[in-house]
Amino acid sequence: MSVMSELVLREATASDAGAIAGILRAQAIFVHIDAEAPEETKVRLEERIRASVPSHDLILVALVDGSIVGYGAVRWMQNLILRGIDGYLSELFLHPDAVGKQIGTRLLNAFRDAAKTRNAERLWCINLRDRDSYKRAFYRKSGWDERDIAVFMERQPPSR
Ligand SMILES: CC(C)(COP(=O)(O)OP(=O)(O)OC[C@H]1O[C@@H](n2cnc3c(N)ncnc32)[C@H](O)[C@@H]1OP(=O)(O)O)[C@@H](O)C(=O)NCCC(=O)NCCS
Numbered sequence: 001m002s003v004m005s006e007l008v009l010r011e012a013t014a015s016d017a018g019a020i021a022g023i024l025r026a027q028a029i030f031v032h033i034d035a036e037a038p039e040e041t042k043v044r045l046e047e048r049i050r051a052s053v054p055s056h057d058l059i060l061v062a063l064v065d066g067s068i069v070g071y072g073a074v075r076w077m078q079n080l081i082l083r084g085i086d087g088y089l090s091e092l093f094l095h096p097d098a099v100g101k102q103i104g105t106r107l108l109n110a111f112r113d114a115a116k117t118r119n120a121e122r123l124w125c126i127n128l129r130d131r132d133s134y135k136r137a138f139y140r141k142s143g144w145d146e147r148d149i150a151v152f153m154e155r156q157p158p159s160r
Pocket of ligand 1: 027091092095098099100101102104105125126127131133137141
């Protein structure tokens with residue numbers, strides 16, 4: 001499918017929080033988001049976007065005809081072993097109506113460009129194997145290698 005000419009990518013601002021919250025809710029895979037009121041999600045995302053630091057975070061939104069249809073976020077991380085920094089793609093989500101139109105590829109390419117500007121050595125993401133993006137090999141088809149490594153996680157007790 002051809003790339004739509006009206007696609008715009010730009011950095012997210014706090015005023016995008018409601019649209020991003022809507023995209024996350026539309027995934028219908030995040031139990032805590034589905035359980036809370038839309039306003040609650042929006043306020044939380046506003047706070048998180050405001051708390052992002054330009055030297056460490058890049059949050060991009062994708063707009064078609066002026067409406068946000070997707071977003072992605074990368075955190076730039078120090079790694080003293082490497083010659084450059086790492087970029088961790090923590091999220092990349094499109095509204096279900098916007099998938100399959102190369103918008104995800106365009107967002108990924110924008111993060112690649114940003115990685116180049118920052119002399120990053122690698123981009124990473126964790127892709128759960130039960131997700132459509134994994135099943136349809138989005139990252140592999142985009143040229144990313146699947147690493148045979150263990151990912152460890154410890155859930156932290158809630159602070160309040
Ligand atoms: C995964 C995602 C970001 C890909 O963006 P996209 O714009 O839909 O993908 P593109 O149109 O650029 O297509 C590139 C590849 O993505 C994959 N893809 C296409 N449609 C897809 C869909 N509905 N769901 C998942 N992957 C899809 C295919 O591998 C496709 O390659 P192909 O055209 O050779 O089959 C997007 O589909 C999405 O947000 N899906 C739901 C949320 C998700 O799974 N996010 C990833 C969390 S890590």
